[in-house]
Amino acid sequence: MSTGTAGRRVRGQGRESLLEVAVGEFITRGYDATSMEDLSRAAGITKSSFYHHFASKEALLRAALERALSGLFALLDEPGATAGPALARLRHIVRGQVAVLQGDLPYVTLLLRVRGNTATERWALEQRRAFDGQIAALVREAVEAGEIRAGVEPALAARLLSGLVNSVVEWYRPGRPGAGSLPDDVARAAFEGILPAAG
Secondary structure (H helix, E strand, O other): OOOOOOOOOOOOOOHHHHHHHHHHHHHHHOOOOOOHHHHHHHHOOOHHHHHHHOOOHHHHHHHHHHHHHHHHHHHOOOHHHHOOOHHHHHHHHHHHHHHHHHHOHHHHHHHHHOOOOOHHHHHHHHHHHHHHHHHHHHHHHHHHOOOOOOOOOHHHHHHHHHHHHHOHHHHOOOOOOOOOOHHHHHHHHHHHOOOOOOO
């Protein structure tokens, strides 16, 4: 998937191809600093052709953020996230978050960089808070069940887990050794730690 470079030409001019180009440009230039002229130049098409698929720059942003968020929220409906002990469900979600990040890396990266400067960005931030709230509720359930150490503050634990997962966007690159096992590796580090068990 493109990381967005000026003057890049895409093979297709369909909606998905143009969205891919736009996400790359938003990440490279910043959303506010990217114009429709920049996007059309990067895609190798006219602005009118771009507008044929997307009504505005913000419509592009909305489509990109919806893709990232839909992948994350879909995790909450998976059987592994809805049945079984709270800690097992939490681990399933964390593992799934990493897998979503790997599969939609540019889209999740863009999601994590929004700052609330537009209506769409504020909507995305609200969605992120709602997702984090569900994780916090699950942490609270695990604490109450005795699966997590008593005294752990659920909201703080949820933020720490979110920070651990989200940090992956800064260093993960597709195709590197260990990519296939990364979801399990991150979940193991989050829930089992990195120190050997006391013996």
